[in-house]
Amino acid sequence: MDVTTAVDRRASIRAFLPTPVSDQQIADLLRTASRAPSGGNVQPWRIYVVNGAATADLVARVASADRETPQYDVYPPNLWDPYRTNRFSLGEAMYETMGIARDDKTSRYAHLARNYEFFGAPAAIFCFIDAKMGPPQWADLGMFLQTFMLLATEAGLDTCAQEAWASWPSTVSEFVGAPDDEMLFCGVAIGHADHDEPVNSLRSERMPIEAFVTFIS
Numbered sequence: 001m002d003v004t005t006a007v008d009r010r011a012s013i014r015a016f017l018p019t020p021v022s023d024q025q026i027a028d029l030l031r032t033a034s035r036a037p038s039g040g041n042v043q044p045w046r047i048y049v050v051n052g053a054a055t056a057d058l059v060a061r062v063a064s065a066d067r068e069t070p071q072y073d074v075y076p077p078n079l080w081d082p083y084r085t086n087r088f089s090l091g092e093a094m095y096e097t098m099g100i101a102r103d104d105k106t107s108r109y110a111h112l113a114r115n116y117e118f119f120g121a122p123a124a125i126f127c128f129i130d131a132k133m134g135p136p137q138w139a140d141l142g143m144f145l146q147t148f149m150l151l152a153t154e155a156g157l158d159t160c161a162q163e164a165w166a167s168w169p170s171t172v173s174e175f176v177g178a179p180d181d182e183m184l185f186c187g188v189a190i191g192h193a194d195h196d197e198p199v200n201s202l203r204s205e206r207m208p209i210e211a212f213v214t215f216i217s
Helices: 003-009 023-033 053-063 083-097 105-120 135-154 163-167 169-176
Strands: 045-051 123-130 158-162 182-193
Touching (some): 045 053, 053 105, 123 169, 135 158, 158 163, 163 169
Antiparallel strands (some): 045 123
């Protein structure tokens, strides 16, 4: 599989099969992903893998825990256009694939809660970063994350990057044994997509390049 195909095929999967994924396969992907660029080669990412029984244990722990506060704003307050419209349109398209009406708040919240079950995925990684790092190092972590997800696609695996997990910084940090000076950025569900689930038919829209590219000649 070439890079272009991997980029085109990668999608945020929101319903997984229970098919196991081995620690060795995840380790191999992480090892290759570590070739991702970082400013000054500082390699600021810190990754924790949960798999099998550990995944189920964490899901159960979160289900009985009190809600926490993220350590950063996932979105800026009062998100503005075109970003607000992009986000809103994705949500509406996703719920439409599942036949969930806009006023069916119960079903919508139930689906959102599936984030904290990794959408049924058997494995996941959590991405942490040293809390003293700044925006450039967060960008480095993003490059590592994208590299990992593209490699997973090449390997026949599916993923879903989940900033929703930022809502559980204390519970996740305690569970994986992360030190106090590391900040949770996101989780990434890893497994095999259940293609019988309508939500996985969603292909999110992208703005035309004219909306975000300026050529200077």
